[in-house]
Amino acid sequence: MSKQTQDFSFFEQVYEVVKLIPKGRVTSYGAIAKYLGAAQSARMVGWAMNASHTMDPPIPAHRVVNRNGLLTGKHHFGEPSRMQRLLENEGVKFDGDQILNFKNIFWDPTIELSL
């Protein structure tokens, strides 16, 4: 039990940021990595998301997409359409796996959390 202490490691920081993403907004792995000071470790953000489902409370990883606004990790939500479904429920429009108006709904932690 005491194994899960406040281990503010890279992963923990990622979870904190993801949980701060407003509804109907999305961000990218690279943006989070950059905000944490590890712009080149975008892959680690994705890896953190992989373990996010073991977190409690669960992390809204569906709000995190790649820099293209493409749902690259949809296959990790149990069902591929689940990620898109969740975002559509928040008002996000899609063209296939591509988020429409992605740049507009993009939530950049380096800006939003910097205010």
Next chain:
DNA sequence: CGATTGACGTACG
């Protein structure tokens, strides 16, 4: 313990 992989992103040709 070494090699490979991975929900990314940038650089280069």
Next chain:
DNA sequence: TCGTACGCCAATC
């Protein structure tokens, strides 16, 4: 514009 190569670091094989 498109395809390939590399880096980053942890987990898995």
